[in-house]
Amino acid sequence: MSKEKEQNQETAISRRSFLKGVGTGAVAASVAPTVFIDAETAAAAQTGEEINRAKIKLNINAQTYEVEVEPRMTLLSVLRDGFDTSGNRLDLTGAKPICERGECGGCTVQVDGKAVYACMMLALDAQGKQITTVEGLANGDNLHPVQEAFIQHDALMCGFCTPGFVVAAKSFLDQNPSPSHEEIKEGLAGNICRCGTYPFIFEAVKTASRKLL
Template sequence: MKLKENGMSDKDKKQDTNISRRSFIKGVGTGTVAATVAPAILVSDEKTAEAQTDQAISKAEIQLNINDTLYEIEVEARTTLLTVLRDGTDTGGNNVDLTGAKLICDRGECGGCTVLVDGKAVYACMMLAMDAQGKQITTVEGIANGDNLHPIQEAFIKHDAMMCGFCTPGFIVSSVALLNENRKPTLTEIKEGLSGNTCRCGTYPFIFDAVETASEKM
């Protein structure tokens, strides 16, 4: 039998090559199975986690006094007041459908969702619906007295204090809250009182004029 320089015969080298090839194929097969099974396991784990999370989310039936109307609504503990106002449904199947409060930033920065809670301006996106129980909630839809507009609403129209109008409901509600606390605010006080609201169209001068005009009628 002829030996090679490394001391292995042709037969031994062939056997060694076959073993290496066989080991490689087995390794690839094992890896393929693992790659196929692992995602399935992960998906299964994710579904299990989601199911456990859904079970852990508690729900409760609450009563909310919104614009002098009492709503009985089932909500999750994490549901915000803004979600209830815009998308909520009472236990009788009736939509709350008060969309004046706008969902814009959803993080308490723009003021587009401002409502009154016991007369104070509050970001509805930052308040849990459960925390609003037992309080008087007033949205922009409840500012007017029937067909009679609130002085601030009339002043906004008079001074054309809006451009796209998307931020207008929040500004009106915040202005009402300001005038409820200070009937004769100075320009500086108006600016400070409305500093939590943002107008991307830049109609601030007209908004400030509207508040000054409304203050003269209150």
């Protein structure tokens, strides 16, 4: 077998293992970034470069997780596809990988009280911070007032943007508990809803603000 053919085969194998590793859900949700990371992994495999991993602790929804991460892994990828050191998947899939380049807000989580795009933060940089995902907003069976208001106003269609909007809205109301309509629009400008449910979302945020006062 020629060297070039051997290399192509190695790349294909590493590509297959990588796709298997991240799971088909992530692949279906966002093709471009997956291909980008895959190329990186394949390149590392071709050059024989070792990918360093580090054990870190992340505080997520008031629980401490010890996870093993590669330096290039984003907080979003660890929340969704990371494993703790006992081999349990974190499986916090509320934050969505939509654009994975800081443009849509689908992956919004709170970090130390501020809304952050989890796709734009390295997991390593989240150490020592309080991370809250949409899974951490409800109190047992009691939904957070923002979640209740989204249901009350039917503020979703496909629902893919909803977890990001809910966390962004909660974070926004933490800073501005009694906003005007214009302030809500501005405050949530970092989140995109492709189904166009904005009027319902803005009404939901107004209702939530009244409930929270």
